[in-house]
Amino acid sequence: MSQNASSAILLAVSLGLGITAFDGAARADQALIRAVSESNVNQQYLVESVSISGVEVAHFRDSKLSPTLRHRLASLVGSPCDMTTIGDLARKLQASLHLEDVREHLSRGSSPDRVRVNFEVIHKDYAFDLSVPRFLYDSNQGWTTELAASGRVHQHSLSVGLGSNGDDLTERFTGFSTRYEDAHLFSDRIRFGIGIEGYHDLWNPATRRAIADQAASTNSGVAASNLFALYRTRRNIAPAVTFALTRELSVSFGASLERMEMEAPSPAGNDMSMSANAATVDVVYSYGAEGTEIQQRWDGRYSLRIATHDLGSDYEYSRHAVSLRYERRSGRTVVADRLTGGFIAGQAPVFERFVLGNSSTLEGWNRYAIDPLGGDRMVHNSLSYGYQFQQGTAEAFYDMGMIGNGDRMGTLRHSLGFGFRQGIFNVAMGFPVDHGRIAPVFTAGMNY
Amino acid sequence: MISRRSFLAISAALVAGVATCAFAIEYNERHLAVRLDGDVLHVSAPNFRFLSGKSLERLKDGASIAFIAQLTVSSSPNYVVPDAISVARFAVSYDIWQERFSVTKITSRTEDKRTVSHKDGPAAEAWCFENLAISRSDLPANKPFYLQLDLREEDPRDQTGVIGDTGISIARMVEIFSRPVRDKQAHWLLDSGPRPVTVEDLRKGMHW
Numbered sequence: 001m002s003q004n005a006s007s008a009i010l011l012a013v014s015l016g017l018g019i020t021a022f023d024g025a026a027r028a029d030q031a032l033i034r035a036v037s038e039s040n041v042n043q044q045y046l047v048e049s050v051s052i053s054g055v056e057v058a059h060f061r062d063s064k065l066s067p068t069l070r071h072r073l074a075s076l077v078g079s080p081c082d083m084t085t086i087g088d089l090a091r092k093l094q095a096s097l098h099l100e101d102v103r104e105h106l107s108r109g110s111s112p113d114r115v116r117v118n119f120e121v122i123h124k125d126y127a128f129d130l131s132v133p134r135f136l137y138d139s140n141q142g143w144t145t146e147l148a149a150s151g152r153v154h155q156h157s158l159s160v161g162l163g164s165n166g167d168d169l170t171e172r173f174t175g176f177s178t179r180y181e182d183a184h185l186f187s188d189r190i191r192f193g194i195g196i197e198g199y200h201d202l203w204n205p206a207t208r209r210a211i212a213d214q215a216a217s218t219n220s221g222v223a224a225s226n227l228f229a230l231y232r233t234r235r236n237i238a239p240a241v242t243f244a245l246t247r248e249l250s251v252s253f254g255a256s257l258e259r260m261e262m263e264a265p266s267p268a269g270n271d272m273s274m275s276a277n278a279a280t281v282d283v284v285y286s287y288g289a290e291g292t293e294i295q296q297r298w299d300g301r302y303s304l305r306i307a308t309h310d311l312g313s314d315y316e317y318s319r320h321a322v323s324l325r326y327e328r329r330s331g332r333t334v335v336a337d338r339l340t341g342g343f344i345a346g347q348a349p350v351f352e353r354f355v356l357g358n359s360s361t362l363e364g365w366n367r368y369a370i371d372p373l374g375g376d377r378m379v380h381n382s383l384s385y386g387y388q389f390q391q392g393t394a395e396a397f398y399d400m401g402m403i404g405n406g407d408r409m410g411t412l413r414h415s416l417g418f419g420f421r422q423g424i425f426n427v428a429m430g431f432p433v434d435h436g437r438i439a440p441v442f443t444a445g446m447n448y
Numbered sequence: 449m450i451s452r453r454s455f456l457a458i459s460a461a462l463v464a465g466v467a468t469c470a471f472a473i474e475y476n477e478r479h480l481a482v483r484l485d486g487d488v489l490h491v492s493a494p495n496f497r498f499l500s501g502k503s504l505e506r507l508k509d510g511a512s513i514a515f516i517a518q519l520t521v522s523s524s525p526n527y528v529v530p531d532a533i534s535v536a537r538f539a540v541s542y543d544i545w546q547e548r549f550s551v552t553k554i555t556s557r558t559e560d561k562r563t564v565s566h567k568d569g570p571a572a573e574a575w576c577f578e579n580l581a582i583s584r585s586d587l588p589a590n591k592p593f594y595l596q597l598d599l600r601e602e603d604p605r606d607q608t609g610v611i612g613d614t615g616i617s618i619a620r621m622v623e624i625f626s627r628p629v630r631d632k633q634a635h636w637l638l639d640s641g642p643r644p645v646t647v648e649d650l651r652k653g654m655h656w
Contacts, residue, residue: 035554036539036554037512039512039539039541039550039554040511040539040550041541041542041543041546041550041565042510042541042542042544045545081510083510083512103509104510105510106509106510106544107510107544108544112545115510115544115545117510
């Protein structure tokens, strides 16, 4: 055996022994920490309820709190008060929610054998985060990526994002978005936010062909080009005030001052820019019910945008969008149903139009094959069944939806698929059901 | 009518009296009472409270807190190497319903683990001191010695490495005590006073 080989074996054995010894010490330390926690006199009591900053876990709203961690917190209820587990969950909460500190607090329950657990969260006065909130690949429609930097000083937060999105709208839009938010405007129940966005828009050849075809078929090129006026860039300023009416219900009132640089001058004159200024209303409802065996969650959202000439808008329309979601978890299984729908009355710019056939609707379908211009009315339902394997969830889903214009609703389309999700990462294979043909489409990425 | 001079004199006397009382209380709080119980040396600090302040707040929140205590015997007040040492680790918790403390002395051997519960604060503290003993055979037989107690709330960052496969690592504990106290880490230093102790003194009775 060569000297090098002997050295390599010796090094490997040494490393192995080192790792084993380190592992042994680490395990022993964990045992010591556990010994301190296990000596806690309160372990004789059962946990009656679990809350985060006084809010029951089922009702606590923070998008950074993962379903797995939420489930682990909720499952403390009914079990003996194990301070090791509670301390471990406090550290996980601190890491997940990017907090300064999380302190466990026990208090007396409703009977002398029960205690209540509250995780008191202490926010950092200053916080900075750099993240990739979206990273998605669709074998039909390419990449969608977003990079975001956010900072917070007390209740004031500012985020700046850069990205290219080929998933949400008819066009691919690339640019920046910034948002400032004051989470305490006179009260914790009132928030103020303002977003500023600037995008450069790229149009799919299928969209351009569809506009040309429509202009030719109607013998009214002006009407078609006016209805589907394409723009090179758009800028949006959107201030809004949000009122948290209850823990579950919030309402936002705001404005969206959108200005577009058009590809061609407007039919009315030589002005190369158009405005779509709208008043906005958003109603958000979220409710969770945590039982010992079954956890259910209801989420709803209604959005209204009204643009009128009085607001200085070149377009006059109203856009209504509704989203309802129900989720039921029982053991390792998760069943969810999401119903979305909406319609536009009046003449709206293309970015307001509804799209089906992306990473969240009719998965597997190419949206340019369904309707390259998008629709002014849409309804969609997605039913999914998931089974949890350790930290991940294997999912099967069935999407159905239709999109249309005016009085005409298009064909009802279906797609089936399966995927695997772990945290924010997911991979999926969608099979559009298209006259018996199977053309699977692969998507992968991460999505908050 | 009190003259200005008398007023100043009375004020000075009051200030001096208050300062003396404060010093006496501080002195008593920070000094150990030592006694020989058979062949074992025990210490106590009747007026000293370590289950107080932030530590007490956390205990009342239901947390377990570990305290490490190190009692050293040395022939000089500024020792480098102690003559004898006793180190103990206590896990304290507070019963939310009974409003009483529970203390466990954690040892490397599970069978040596000792626990008391339903104790009020002073009794729980006294139990900790009672379990921090030094055998008479470890004491310097023919020369006076000093005692010092270093007590600190354990920093979770110090838990790594304290226990190895062979049990609690004394070397690691000594290393912890050799290091300056971190910010916010509760820490107390008590001693047997400026006068050294002898075994003879202890045989005769309690030493302050």
